[in-house]
Amino acid sequence: MSNEADRYDPAAVEQKWQAHWAEQGTNCFTQEELRNAPDPLYNLMMFPYPSAEGLHIGNIYAFTGADVHGRYWRLRGRTVFEPIGFDAFGIHSENYALKVGVNPNDLIPRNVANFTRQLKRIGGMFDWNHVVDTTQPEYYRWTQWVFLKLYEGGLVERREAPVNWCPSCMTVLANEQVISGLCERCDAQVEQRLLPQWFFKITRYAGRLLDNIEQLDWSDVTRKAQVNWIGRSEGAEIDFPVQGDADGTRIRVFTTRPDTLFGATYMVLAPEHPLVDRITTAAQREAVAAYRDEVARRDLVERRKTDKTKTGVFTGGYCSNPVNGEPVPVWIADYVLMDYGTGAIMAVPGHDERDFEFAQQFGLPVIRVIAASGEHADTPLDAAYDGDGQLVNSGRFDGLSVSDGKRAITDWLAAEGVAEARVNYRLHDWCVSRQRYWGPPIPIVHCDACGAVPVKESDLPVLLPYLEDFKPDDSGISPLARARDWYETACPECGAAARRETDVSDTFLDSAWYFMRYPSTDRDDVALDPEITRRWLPVDCYIGGNEHAVLHLLYSRFVTMAMNDLGIIDFEEPFSRFRAHGLIINEGAKMSKSRGNVIVPDTIIEEFGADTLRLYLMFLGPYEQGGDYRGQGIQGPHGFLGRLWQAVQSVSDEPADADVERKLHQTIKQVTAQLPELQYNTAIAAMMEYLNVVRAAGRTARRAEIEPLLILLAPFAPHIAEELYQQLGNDQGLFASARWPDYDEDKTREDTVEVAVQVNGKVRGKVTVAADADESAVVAAALGNDNVARFIEAKAIRKQIYVPGRVLNLVVG
RNA sequence: GCCCGGGUGGCGAAACUGGUAGACGCGCCAGACUCAAAAUCUGGUUCUGGCAACAGAGUGUCGGUUCGAUUCCGACCCCGGGCACCA
Numbered sequence: 001m002s003n004e005a006d007r008y009d010p011a012a013v014e015q016k017w018q019a020h021w022a023e024q025g026t027n028c029f030t031q032e033e034l035r036n037a038p039d040p041l042y043n044l045m046m047f048p049y050p051s052a053e054g055l056h057i058g059n060i061y062a063f064t065g066a067d068v069h070g071r072y073w074r075l076r077g078r079t080v081f082e083p084i085g086f087d088a089f090g091i092h093s094e095n096y097a098l099k100v101g102v103n104p105n106d107l108i109p110r111n112v113a114n115f116t117r118q119l120k121r122i123g124g125m126f127d128w129n130h131v132v133d134t135t136q137p138e139y140y141r142w143t144q145w146v147f148l149k150l151y152e153g154g155l156v157e158r159r160e161a162p163v164n165w166c167p168s169c170m171t172v173l174a175n176e177q178v179i180s181g182l183c184e185r186c187d188a189q190v191e192q193r194l195l196p197q198w199f200f201k202i203t204r205y206a207g208r209l210l211d212n213i214e215q216l217d218w219s220d221v222t223r224k225a226q227v228n229w230i231g232r233s234e235g236a237e238i239d240f241p242v243q244g245d246a247d248g249t250r251i252r253v254f255t256t257r258p259d260t261l262f263g264a265t266y267m268v269l270a271p272e273h274p275l276v277d278r279i280t281t282a283a284q285r286e287a288v289a290a291y292r293d294e295v296a297r298r299d300l301v302e303r304r305k306t307d308k309t310k311t312g313v314f315t316g317g318y319c320s321n322p323v324n325g326e327p328v329p330v331w332i333a334d335y336v337l338m339d340y341g342t343g344a345i346m347a348v349p350g351h352d353e354r355d356f357e358f359a360q361q362f363g364l365p366v367i368r369v370i371a372a373s374g375e376h377a378d379t380p381l382d383a384a385y386d387g388d389g390q391l392v393n394s395g396r397f398d399g400l401s402v403s404d405g406k407r408a409i410t411d412w413l414a415a416e417g418v419a420e421a422r423v424n425y426r427l428h429d430w431c432v433s434r435q436r437y438w439g440p441p442i443p444i445v446h447c448d449a450c451g452a453v454p455v456k457e458s459d460l461p462v463l464l465p466y467l468e469d470f471k472p473d474d475s476g477i478s479p480l481a482r483a484r485d486w487y488e489t490a491c492p493e494c495g496a497a498a499r500r501e502t503d504v505s506d507t508f509l510d511s512a513w514y515f516m517r518y519p520s521t522d523r524d525d526v527a528l529d530p531e532i533t534r535r536w537l538p539v540d541c542y543i544g545g546n547e548h549a550v551l552h553l554l555y556s557r558f559v560t561m562a563m564n565d566l567g568i569i570d571f572e573e574p575f576s577r578f579r580a581h582g583l584i585i586n587e588g589a590k591m592s593k594s595r596g597n598v599i600v601p602d603t604i605i606e607e608f609g610a611d612t613l614r615l616y617l618m619f620l621g622p623y624e625q626g627g628d629y630r631g632q633g634i635q636g637p638h639g640f641l642g643r644l645w646q647a648v649q650s651v652s653d654e655p656a657d658a659d660v661e662r663k664l665h666q667t668i669k670q671v672t673a674q675l676p677e678l679q680y681n682t683a684i685a686a687m688m689e690y691l692n693v694v695r696a697a698g699r700t701a702r703r704a705e706i707e708p709l710l711i712l713l714a715p716f717a718p719h720i721a722e723e724l725y726q727q728l729g730n731d732q733g734l735f736a737s738a739r740w741p742d743y744d745e746d747k748t749r750e751d752t753v754e755v756a757v758q759v760n761g762k763v764r765g766k767v768t769v770a771a772d773a774d775e776s777a778v779v780a781a782a783l784g785n786d787n788v789a790r791f792i793e794a795k796a797i798r799k800q801i802y803v804p805g806r807v808l809n810l811v812v813g
Numbered sequence: 814g815c816c817c818g819g820g821u822g823g824c825g826a827a828a829c830u831g832g833u834a835g836a837c838g839c840g841c842c843a844g845a846c847u848c849a850a851a852a853u854c855u856g857g858u859u860c861u862g863g864c865a866a867c868a869g870a871g872u873g874u875c876g877g878u879u880c881g882a883u884u885c886c887g888a889c890c891c892c893g894g895g896c897a898c899c900a
Binding site: 227229235253255334341347348353354357425426547550582583622629632633639642643682685754756757762763766786799801811 | 814
């Protein structure tokens, strides 16, 4: 039996093999190796933000799932590049630094060191020679370079824009960082401010970003989130002439419902619309000015609340409806947004819910122009109807369907020169300016003579100066303006005294291209080594949380597409395959610091070892759906590894038993099919089942039965797999020399099968027959079953259905 | 409101293209080993009835299609996530 020396000691095993892999450079590549790697597979996971708390169990879940995937393909013979890094710039880090009163320049390296220590303990096959830390000049130098390239490509623009301003963080937020009116980070109410900002023109790519989604091998949820975010809508822009305007001014609206044009009983402009002054009559001037002031004071978010009752003011002016010349009163209201479409709408209260509500509020007329079946032109409307039907009250277009009406009216107006078909997207340009300290300085110099001038590529990086006082204030100017020596510089163009741009760029820019940099980190003279980039990119498989389904993935796609267009790279989609992992919860409850139920990985690793933790996390539930971490549950995988260890201690050299061998081949088949699909929980169950068979009734495991199992298990529990593989007499190292076991289809087949026998659809007995038994033999066996016979009695069999090897249903009556 | 994802034993979960519901694991119960406990091992474990053989019920609810439905169709309820005045 076993003695103390034979006992499974995870700490010892894990230390031994981690040291071994590090010494051998098992998972690391040289530049030369990256250039020549055969059959490369780029296995990427979302790099973490190195918080002060250290690795979260959710990080470990994410990384382990990705690592299992990488290790699997490695054992299948691929050259797998699996890098890791740190997304360490940004408001997260800066706010934390402010809170604890430590400069981020000192704080972040400590966090990175701690993360590195923890990451090494979980046994991922990371290439520690190719780490990216976004806060290091060796990296952000090239982030600035990416900015300059997009700038040269005409994709960057500085413009004054109303922005979301968080009064607590004292910074501009992207729309995406405003969650139902509040700052996503501190929950403060967000306000509207007007500031000059740097924008990336992502909207230019809206169509392509949308169209490509179809061909991506991505999680369905993620693709849908992107589609919704881009928000394509098809319609028309239509000009409405302003009545009594000597210059023939027209107001252009965007609508997705040109078919309802005859029902447009008023128009609404966004309060900021440039034509408001022109159209407003003297009598209404005061009321309009007051309303515009009121709206301007409110933040962008409050304006977007739907439950709020509609407000607005009549301008006193009128336009003509281009289809019939009818006068249409022009209003302004804050439910129309300046930054979508043309900032003006034709209001059709009969068939648009919001317009209906507004019309009710202000007593404006409602006209029916669509009739559903059973309705006619005079059927009263007590709510907006936005369904299908036929056009009514629409002159010569009466009787057309909604879709035909759209086309017919658009075509006619287009021929008249007053409309054109048009597609709009909800996607906005990406504001990359941040009036903060902890980020890469935007590489621009402002010169009184030359304007905004890009820094010369050869002068990169624009180093982030060490600032003792990095706290932002509410001036809207970055703390960097206080670093005089840094701020005052010479114009790259004319050499005159000039000032540096003091905004830093959004963290999302750091993460929008980090995956391109990983394989090229050996080069400090270029951002991307062309040969290596061609070999390794795009990323073969990317795994991460679905909280980044929209922003990070969309920005990465945009930057990739732009760099492709600029001739820097030769692919336009960064991630061929993307899978979103689920969330880990704790005993049915979400984990959070405030609840005090956060699972600390270090203590679990100390008690059970990284292999057990990895195996347990992957066993909890379907990887793409997440799982419920229950403290007791870890005993399952823990016991499994212990039994495997014991089985190896007393392994025999006899050949594999035939029944066990069949089970082995079935197991190899299942695990091989499930690992690339990330179906980890069921693959692990299959291995457990197999070990139960190997050890059944106290039998001694045989070497030929165990060795293949070690390889199947190695992606999940790499340390113990290596150790036991070595104990079986292999001295080359499992990951260095083993290859994934093959299965033989013939050997997976059973000789006999159990067939369920149903009578009128209910199982009444089971019969065991030869696997190749024909239907008549199965029926004969079934009729020989006492219980089946009891239910058939003397009744005639009217019908029999036989599903080979599964079920026989006898219908009697 | 709209768009996703999900409701299966005491618990986490399985179930191929419509074919034996509950694999695997936790927990629990019983037994072995032990002075005892832990660890380990063996057996049992959907619910109800029955000593058992077996019978009845059962995959959120109601209805439908089918020889047969967790799986397909229709209506609805609940939980989780995302978007939200985008014309």
